[in-house]
Amino acid sequence: MKLTERQGIVAAFQGIKEQAQSQWRGLWRDRPVIMVGAATCGRAAGALEVLGAIKDELKKHGLNYPVIEVGCIGHCYAEPIVTISKPGYPPICYGQVNPVIAQRLIREFVLGDNPCLEFVLGALEKNDLVPSFADFPRARFEQKVILKNCGYIDPEKIEHYIAGGGYSSLAKALQLKPEEVIAQVKKSGLRGRGGAGFSTGGKWEICRNAKGKPKYLVCNGDEGDPGAFMDRAILESDPHSVIEGMLIAAYAIGARYGYIYVRAEYPLAVQRTHLALRQARKLKLLGKNILTSDFSFDIKLFQGSGAFVCGEETALIASLEGKAGAPNYRPPYPATSGLYGKPTVVNNVKTLAYLRHIIQDGANKFASIGTEESKGTAVFALAGKVVNTGLAEVPMGTTLRQVIFDVGSGIKEGKRFKAVQIGGPSGGCLPESTLDLPIDFNSLTAAGAMMGSGGMIVLDEDDCMVEIARYFLEFTQRESCGKCTFCRLGTKQMLEVLDEFTKGKGKIEDLDMLHQLAEDVKAGSLCGLGRTAPNPVLSTLRFFHDEYEAHIKEGRCPALMCRDLIAYYIIPEKCERTCDACVGTCTVEAISSHPTKRYKIIDQTKCVKCGTCLKSCPPQYQAVVRLSPPSLVPK
Amino acid sequence: MTKETRQVLQRFAKKRGNLIPILQAIQENLGYLPREAMLEVARFLDIPEIDVYEVVTFYNQFRLNPPGKHSIRVCLGTACHMKGGYITLDAWKRRLNIERGQTTPDREFDLDTVACVGCCVMAPVTVVDNKPQGKVEPTRVDGILLSFKSKTL
Numbered sequence: 149m150k151l152t153e154r155q156g157i158v159a160a161f162q163g164i165k166e167q168a169q170s171q172w173r174g175l176w177r178d179r180p181v182i183m184v185g186a187a188t189c190g191r192a193a194g195a196l197e198v199l200g201a202i203k204d205e206l207k208k209h210g211l212n213y214p215v216i217e218v219g220c221i222g223h224c225y226a227e228p229i230v231t232i233s234k235p236g237y238p239p240i241c242y243g244q245v246n247p248v249i250a251q252r253l254i255r256e257f258v259l260g261d262n263p264c265l266e267f268v269l270g271a272l273e274k275n276d277l278v279p280s281f282a283d284f285p286r287a288r289f290e291q292k293v294i295l296k297n298c299g300y301i302d303p304e305k306i307e308h309y310i311a312g313g314g315y316s317s318l319a320k321a322l323q324l325k326p327e328e329v330i331a332q333v334k335k336s337g338l339r340g341r342g343g344a345g346f347s348t349g350g351k352w353e354i355c356r357n358a359k360g361k362p363k364y365l366v367c368n369g370d371e372g373d374p375g376a377f378m379d380r381a382i383l384e385s386d387p388h389s390v391i392e393g394m395l396i397a398a399y400a401i402g403a404r405y406g407y408i409y410v411r412a413e414y415p416l417a418v419q420r421t422h423l424a425l426r427q428a429r430k431l432k433l434l435g436k437n438i439l440t441s442d443f444s445f446d447i448k449l450f451q452g453s454g455a456f457v458c459g460e461e462t463a464l465i466a467s468l469e470g471k472a473g474a475p476n477y478r479p480p481y482p483a484t485s486g487l488y489g490k491p492t493v494v495n496n497v498k499t500l501a502y503l504r505h506i507i508q509d510g511a512n513k514f515a516s517i518g519t520e521e522s523k524g525t526a527v528f529a530l531a532g533k534v535v536n537t538g539l540a541e542v543p544m545g546t547t548l549r550q551v552i553f554d555v556g557s558g559i560k561e562g563k564r565f566k567a568v569q570i571g572g573p574s575g576g577c578l579p580e581s582t583l584d585l586p587i588d589f590n591s592l593t594a595a596g597a598m599m600g601s602g603g604m605i606v607l608d609e610d611d612c613m614v615e616i617a618r619y620f621l622e623f624t625q626r627e628s629c630g631k632c633t634f635c636r637l638g639t640k641q642m643l644e645v646l647d648e649f650t651k652g653k654g655k656i657e658d659l660d661m662l663h664q665l666a667e668d669v670k671a672g673s674l675c676g677l678g679r680t681a682p683n684p685v686l687s688t689l690r691f692f693h694d695e696y697e698a699h700i701k702e703g704r705c706p707a708l709m710c711r712d713l714i715a716y717y718i719i720p721e722k723c724e725r726t727c728d729a730c731v732g733t734c735t736v737e738a739i740s741s742h743p744t745k746r747y748k749i750i751d752q753t754k755c756v757k758c759g760t761c762l763k764s765c766p767p768q769y770q771a772v773v774r775l776s777p778p779s780l781v782p783k
Numbered sequence: 784m785t786k787e788t789r790q791v792l793q794r795f796a797k798k799r800g801n802l803i804p805i806l807q808a809i810q811e812n813l814g815y816l817p818r819e820a821m822l823e824v825a826r827f828l829d830i831p832e833i834d835v836y837e838v839v840t841f842y843n844q845f846r847l848n849p850p851g852k853h854s855i856r857v858c859l860g861t862a863c864h865m866k867g868g869y870i871t872l873d874a875w876k877r878r879l880n881i882e883r884g885q886t887t888p889d890r891e892f893d894l895d896t897v898a899c900v901g902c903c904v905m906a907p908v909t910v911v912d913n914k915p916q917g918k919v920e921p922t923r924v925d926g927i928l929l930s931f932k933s934k935t936l
Contacts, residue, residue, distance in 0.1 A: 188902055189902045192902040192916065192917040224904040373899070374859070374863075374898050374899035375860050375861035375903055376899075377903060412807065412844050413897060413898070413900055414901060450804070451803075453806075453807065453844035453845065454842055455841065469800055470798075470799040470800045470828075470838070471799075472842075473841065529903065531903035538904060569861065611865055616861075619864050623898070627898075629841075735874060735922065756873060756877070757870075758873065758874065758921045759870065760921050763920075
């Protein structure tokens with residue numbers, strides 16, 4: 149590369165950077181700044197109402213302090229989250245804020261001098277006043293790389309991203325040869341975060357060397373796994389990190405056009421990505437002759453239309469071509485023949501988000517994190533019966549126990565851990581005995597689960613393992629595209645067997661048939677959906693065989709979950725009080741008082757087993773119980 | 784109806800790859816994909832009508848019947864399911880007196896499910912008029928319906 153060209157890139161980027169930095173500094177003038185976590189999870193918890201209350205309160209006092217909507221900080225259990233940075237104080241983060249608390253924070257902390265310590269979640273920096281997130285016990289296990297910006301910058305302002313070092317990796321990469329960029333990524337050991345874990349640099353090299361033009365780059369944001377929300381959080385909180393990653397990848401493989409494929413079920417991610425693309429185009433970071441170089445690349449946003457199978461790369465490509473999303477046989481792999489028959493690289497959102505760090509900090513730094521086979525960090529979406537639900541980014545090789553019990557603080561309400569479901573419909577349920585397994589691509593597959601995209605649902609003693617297997621089968625059966633017989637009909641047959649089990653109508657010999665069917669579907673399907681669909685069944689059969697037997701032999705659901713196998717019952721001795729909580733809350737008016745005594749009775753013919761009475765019964769009475777099998781209810 | 788469709792079509796190039804974005808834009812406009820609109824799209828892209836119908840029926844996002852005034856989407860992701868999303872769905876069915884995929888006779892509500900909206904920590908979630916609502920249990924279902932009633936009064 150000629151020196152003048154290199155100087156041109158540096159100068160062009162310097163101009164953009166200085167402008168962004170001056171805007172960023174302008175924000176932090178000597179005044180309080182209020183940040184509200186307003187990603188989808190925050191909004192579901194009422195972040196927009198909190199935002200409105202803060203703005204109203206500031207207006208009432210005639211104040212014009214900046215109120216910024218930021219993304220997801222990862223502490224989803226504490227949503228809505230408000231962070232107040234006031235000169236003289238560390239930036240303090242408040243959890244479970246409602247409009248009333250928000251108004252109080254403005255009055256007492258922003259206007260007054262009381263930092264309202266009773267609502268504090270933690271501080272963003274170390275200080276002497278309140279514990280910071282870095283002091284949390286979980287911080288010892290976490291290492292934020294791609295989640296670093298999430299919740300700290302305004303995702304709708306490209307200047308915030310650039311001021312924090314954004315797009316400097318692009319400027320750096322453009323001064324390297326594409327082969328050098330590929331070599332860096334190969335050296336870092338980065339493996340695709342979509343689930344299968346193929347070497348990212350390796351895929352690029354194949355595509356770069358493949359014949360055919362133009363080449364395409366596709367960002368796979370079709371996060372269809374129910375229970376996974378990492379890609380959503382990144383696109384909503386830091387969309388430019390993905391765009392910058394795409395630019396680096398496109399430069400390396402020599403692509404001219406790119407697509408970001410985002411699920412339509414993520415409207416906020418779609419909206420913020422759209423905006424981010426527009427901003428990048430305006431600053432000439434996207435389009436023709438990026439940063440005055442010879443490199444041109446543009447990105448189109450494509451909304452997925454709600455088909456799980458489109459997470460599979462060949463199905464995704466079919467859908468980009470305007471067809472039904474049915475996968476194709478590989479090889480040829482998309483890297484040689486993909487979109488419209490041209491060489492195409494499909495990379496996951498997270499994979500792309502890592503790239504700026506690899507280019508900026510060097511391959512060695514990235515390779516120093518994680519294990520021998522799996523480098524870098526893993527991002528998990530923790531949900532289910534765990535205390536600290538949210539996002540967790542930990543180095544590869546961290547054990548499941550550390551993620552669930554140290555980062556996630558264990559099981560809610562002091563209940564017993566039963567299993568953790570990893571990898572969604574393609575993954576499996578791992579029991580307590582596997583908790584000390586270090587997490588990486590290979591170990592999880594060996595244990596019968598799968599890294600998948602990183603959804604982690606924690607299950608406790610109240611969750612039925614037969615039911616969860618049935619649930620996933622119902623999902624994959626519905627989402628099967630119908631191309632292969634084994635997947636189309638095999639999953640249907642398996643679902644029917646499991647349906648019978650959860651209704652207590654199963655036969656013991658069905659267990660063997662189920663096992664056989666699962667193995668056959670695994671062997672006989674074309675794409676990842678069919679090949680992994682039996683995983684939830686196989687892993688529960690392997691680790692929780694006793695629960696299957698209880699359903700079949702005794703018509704009993706040990707976890708008291710399967711509705712056909714349980715009954716709600718009010719114990720007269722515990723109930724006999726003047727309390728009508730259950731009568732009032734019952735959604736179908738199935739509960740009435742005994743005609744002469746004071747206790748309540750559930751009319752079993754009316755009861756829909758929604759469990760509202762159990763929740764409404766005051767904890768000191770504990771009069772409502774679930775019984776399984778239902779025949780245990782006294783006449 | 785065809786007039787609106789034509790207006791949408793003006794914004795797109797005649798490329799097969801635009802089929803899904805076109806259908807999404809029409810549905811955004813009309814709320815669903817009527818037969819006439821699908822025929823118009825097929826003519827516009829010069830592809831067989833059955834190809835349009837195949838794509839429309841393959842993807843979960845597209846609907847063939849008009850929606851209600853308010854949309855109720857019960858999330859059935861893993862976390863929501865394990866926390867009783869199916870119980871919430873039953874409650875909606877019971878209160879609205881319709882099945883999933885249907886619209887109430889007065890066209891006030893339509894009920895459907897969604898695979899996962901990624902708000903797993905607020906499970907069980909129901910998306911009411913595009914706003915995800917957290918922790919929607921049967922009693923909350925009644926509360927939401929009541930709030931609609933009080934608004935119309």
